[in-house]
Amino acid sequence: MSLVGLFEELNGLSRFELGGKGFGLVQMTAMGLPVPPGMIIQTEACKQYYRQGGKMPEGLLDDVRKKLAMLEAKTGKRFGDPSNPLLLSVRSGAPYSMPGMMDTILNLGMNDKVAEGLVKLTDDPRFVYDAYRRLIQMFGRIAMGVKGERFERELEAVKHRLGVKSDVEIPASEMRKLVEEFKKIVREETGREFPQDPWEQLRMAVEAVFKSWNNPRAVEYRRYYKISEELGTAVNIQTMVFGNLGENSGSGVGFTRNPATGERRLYGEYLPKAQGEDVVAGIRTPLPIEKMSPELYRQLEDVAEKLERHFKDMQDFEFTVENGKLYMLQTRNGKRTAQAAVKIAVDMVHEGLITPEEAILRIDPLELNQLLHRRLHPDIKVNPIAKGLNASPGAATGVVVFDTDEAAERGSRGEKVILVRPETTPEDIKGIIAAQGVLTSRGGMTSHAAVVARGMGKPAVVGCESIRINMDEGYFKTAEGLTVKHGDVITIDGGSGQVFLGEVPTVEPELTGELNELLAIADRYRRLGVRANADTPQAAEKARALGAEGIGLCRTERMFNAPDRLPIVREMIMAADDEGRRKALEKLLPFQVKDFMEIFTAMRDLPVTVRLLDLPLHEFLPPPDQILKEMLELVNKPGKEAELAEKQALLRKVQILHEHNPMLGHRGCRLAVTHPEIYVMQVRAILTAAIEVRRRIGSTAKIQIMLPLVSERNELAYLRSIIDDTARKVFEELGEEIDYKVGTMIETPRAAITAPEIADVADFFSFGTNDLTQTTFGFSRDDVEAKFMANYLTKKILPSNPFETLDVKGVGFLVKHATSEGKKRNPRLEVGICGEHGGDPASIKFFNESGLDYVSASPYRVPIARLAAAQAALEVREKIPITI
């Protein structure tokens, strides 16, 4: 079967066969919208190209010729015929939109002869040679590998020489010269002539599309978005229409709703006398779509309504007006901010366009991150130093960096940077990934920087034309003449488009109306409970406000190493005997009772899972270097002998406690088996606090006491008996009792394997998937991520970082085994997960499928988890296979 077809021949094929762009063109053609005729080479051809090691599929070009003949018949023009030439656009089109791949070659079919012919036909040599130089520029860069900068520099030089600002001001004669200059550049850079044969142009353009599937930026993008390498791209070959033909022409992009806010109103930009690429590249700042002629605007509104009714989603479309006639060049589901995504989904439910289930499934839970971004503190009034377009919401602070590589490098070291560029290109993806936010001086809401930043949920201010960037000397100047240098700190607010000097205080986000509504819908569908990991009363309050149904992990380390506790903790560690240890612990008790009371008050009526001390003792002592340094200062100082001796004892203790592999050492419940008195104190504090809170406010949290690092049933059994003893004593002293559960983290492979035995003595399990991943792989996260994880991902040894997305094959095997076997043995066993994976949507699907009862995630991941859990439940219901 032929892999090439005209738009009207392909109705019924999917976006996997046609690519996203082609799918839209075919659909629009079928809907009767005005689409310039064209053909599509299906993605299968690209797959064959790679399967054959980079060879064109046999017969493919013959099929293209056949279809082209049909296009010629349809349009009455002929490809390469100077007397009535057919010009083509060639575009890539992958199943998922992928900035970073080859985009577009326009005006294909132009050559010296055709140009001459067209001048005769149109009598507009400026237009003709502008179109020709654009072809050489795009074709040279994309199909022949010439660096784009050389063309850009030449164009700038001409404008400079002529003293004009914009391309449109370059006269025909200069355009003609430019064509010759561009051909010379191609010759110099490649050693080959720009091909005059239109068929050769077409062949090379098609192959360039295939090759662009695997260019480094595209590969990086797919990795970031976890898009399969196997999909391949289609090629769209379409007859040209010209937005740059004159005053009555232009190009534009539009959204059927506002992609930043979700508001239900046609939204877009229009650039008169321009081809589509000019709009997207952000080279001139376009007009709002409302400024178009009322007739065209009305036509567009009509198109928009049809598109939404057909696709049942907000559309992002491109159009060109040629001599007053509207042509639709593309439509696709529009990228949008998370805020818009949520509003659109909820609105469309109200409008009856989609079902609540569809609304739930439509939103990528990770996108909610954007809504949960920080924003500027509302009470703080600072004057901005500049204002641009509010392209992607959220406030971000960082040092100004102009170079993408530098941004990537500093960002990967954990530094907070703001990437500042005149505009961004696909080459800048890695800098954007690493930056806190992006600021550009050019481009609109649909410019590269804006689209990419929104996609990643990074704050971005674009088109901030009031600043002038000097890349070479590393500074930008504001309208007021303020100079901001490389390395200075700025804050951007992508919600308002404002730029501030220095760090501006920000506040944490809250759930907005539509998000609340969406999550309420999600809560109706999900089976998994959602709790939060929270160690402080503040975090607990926040978690509750974000919808957490309890605390799944309350770490107690902070209660030991807060500054007012640490001296006492050290006293305990240094104690010579049990008695000394107990005395020090006695002093810690009131602190911890107070801590727990605050948390239990915040979480009253909900479960709070308190994990008893997990850290090894040496974590509470200063590092040996520091002690040594302090000792050096005391040596031979009269009157300091006692202090010196004390430091010496401390150093000795540090040395005794030193471990070769602390991750696998004397910590967690192991420490408690040796020194049960620490847990005894903690349990006293927990139960005392719970009872005291109930006395004061009439209700309290549901207490769950959790032991870390269990690998053997007897550890839990032994400590549980000590906990129960302690509880009995506390209840006797206080004269009242309270329910509590005792359970365990499952964070060693052995705990997972022997889960049935452990389930005999546990009320609940909670998977510590961070440590479980470490022990299952034998990976020390600290070392592995620093030393070789990147290499493993590059070499495709692992499909993703298992500390971010649960490793289903290995760790997942243990999770499933422990859950099903544990529950088989103890049907009342409650099973949750409190590792970082608890907030990862792909992992949440797996936990749902594995029969867990709840996930617990950091407070700001709670909304994400609620939505992901609902999606997981819906996918199970609809038997959608889980891919992770």
Place this chain on the structure above:
Amino acid sequence: MSLVGLFEELNGLSRFELGGKGFGLVQMTAMGLPVPPGMIIQTEACKQYYRQGGKMPEGLLDDVRKKLAMLEAKTGKRFGDPSNPLLLSVRSGAPYSMPGMMDTILNLGMNDKVAEGLVKLTDDPRFVYDAYRRLIQMFGRIAMGVKGERFERELEAVKHRLGVKSDVEIPASEMRKLVEEFKKIVREETGREFPQDPWEQLRMAVEAVFKSWNNPRAVEYRRYYKISEELGTAVNIQTMVFGNLGENSGSGVGFTRNPATGERRLYGEYLPKAQGEDVVAGIRTPLPIEKMSPELYRQLEDVAEKLERHFKDMQDFEFTVENGKLYMLQTRNGKRTAQAAVKIAVDMVHEGLITPEEAILRIDPLELNQLLHRRLHPDIKVNPIAKGLNASPGAATGVVVFDTDEAAERGSRGEKVILVRPETTPEDIKGIIAAQGVLTSRGGMTSHAAVVARGMGKPAVVGCESIRINMDEGYFKTAEGLTVKHGDVITIDGGSGQVFLGEVPTVEPELTGELNELLAIADRYRRLGVRANADTPQAAEKARALGAEGIGLCRTERMFNAPDRLPIVREMIMAADDEGRRKALEKLLPFQVKDFMEIFTAMRDLPVTVRLLDLPLHEFLPPPDQILKEMLELVNKPGKEAELAEKQALLRKVQILHEHNPMLGHRGCRLAVTHPEIYVMQVRAILTAAIEVRRRIGSTAKIQIMLPLVSERNELAYLRSIIDDTARKVFEELGEEIDYKVGTMIETPRAAITAPEIADVADFFSFGTNDLTQTTFGFSRDDVEAKFMANYLTKKILPSNPFETLDVKGVGFLVKHATSEGKKRNPRLEVGICGEHGGDPASIKFFNESGLDYVSASPYRVPIARLAAAQAALEVREKIPITI
């Protein structure tokens, strides 16, 4: 049903019901041998005692009374009747012999009145009051908790005052006084009178037996020998016969064969005018059994023959002669040296007493350790400083320590000590466990020290009467007047009984004739292959001589950190780029080719599994402290700037390579994924060496290349392709090919879980159970064994150290899963194990059951593994349940 019965009533019950001692008495009674009549309280009574929290089972004492009435009827004597008193012995008797438990109370039923009556009856007041004081002494110590020393000191004081050497020389009047003194000691120490009521004596004695089951020494012994806590002890109550009645009386112990050599000849010791306890305690040195009257000797030979025919094993028996009449007091399977065990088993097969299968099953494989003990270098002639009895073979060197606690403490720190005592008691068990060997100045071949040391396979010289030990001042003197002080180094040879000053060179053991025969029998039955872990040609030769069928683990670390290689390895690590690394590796290549050629020559025709580099690079660099110290010495030294800079670079590298948890870090195949050139060099060396050896001697080893620390199929697939590429290049260069396999260690849980996937790209698996245990538990062995393993064993959190005996529940689950799933996917997959568990018999049974193909152990564990593998195969055949 009554738990008490007379010997003749209990035939048919097992040793689990009767205890070992009782079982022997019942059997001998049934065989018609002369056994003094008595009764047994079954072990069930002891279990009930503990189940009821230490309360006598109801009705038990009534049952004892009933049976005692029958004994009275049988003997015509009455318990507590001064006119014709019945005296009893009360002994513990667990299913397995357990030194450290209560042993014996003799003469029970004696009191002031009975003593007077007996004097009248026997007209031998010395005998009577000697018997009485013995009762008080034993009863006071065992049933009333008086320290034995007080009685001992009193007895010594009397002998000193009288100027006599032995108890027998103490006249009646003094014995009578001693009785009063002993009663006073009891009163002073306990605040209670020695009970005059015989029934009270009996009740207390029975309870003392029950209690002794759980005394700390018994618990320690059971833990060491892995005897279940649940078995309980029986109580043997028997009518007294007296070996101390006069010249015509005496007591002795005998073995049906020589327990040290296995020679088939009655062997034993006899102490005239003594009760049994005198012989065992080694207080006087007894006569060889051959010195008894010919008539009695003949009777004993006859008994011995009957016993062996009945029990089909070498027997250890106790007897007493009362006025010329022989009484058998005990028989049991005799403890023996491993040498004797092997000879006896093989001889008995030849004699037709047992089958080859029985011979295999009879010997504890771990006992073979004894035969594989070092012995003195045969060419070295040193004069001994003393000579004692050759109680337990093997040569051992260590510092002289007199105190058991000190020996235990220093031994546990890894120091080599020789425990030197006048004699040992059950209190000394922990010192013997920790010592390299034992030297005593008193006692015979059946003394406590001799029996215990043999049981543990520790070298021991006992009864070395020529030395005089001064415990208080911490030295001993030899006959020649040489003083050996606490802390001096001595060497003992338990095979010859010789003691040497200083360290005497020793040689490694070889397989003797009978052991070779036994192992040849074992080889007929076992299914598992047995290979050795060997890194050097010497170890390989040794392993082959000990029966290894290949090398299951040849570590290559030594080939990197030998002194002539280390500078080159550091050059490689410090290299700035791939090129520099490759150059350094080029230099290492010839060294490694030579290493491998030697090993492959030694193992020609057998498989050699070479594990490629496993250690992280920082292991090859000096520790930072050392570099810092060296840097300090170079600072401000003119002309040393370059050297200082070099050290600085080294320090930087060490800091870069530093890892938080090196066990889980950048090592093994992970390092190779980053720097494949290291493995490329190793593979070149291996294949070049293999081909070169074949060229030289016509055959070579079967090459198996093994990758460490794999946790994901892709790691192996990636490196395997590099190995195969390298092999192709080597074969091309050398113009010939050789077979090789590529496989992987399974030492992370994830490797075990994903075994089927890994099996797709592996020719073999080898379980690295050391690391697999670490990662499955989350235990860093270095830290865990130092910090809390002892505590875990004491608190019974774990039944045994999982680094010694495989943890079947956790690690074993993974081993079974990986083996069965791996073989299901790849039926040609070869599966072995090369962790330390490969030489542990209990673990070997599990590996056999799990379907592994071979085990690999250190060379001296190879014979043990061969025997254990045969036992495992037989037990599977006979469906003997495996307990581990």
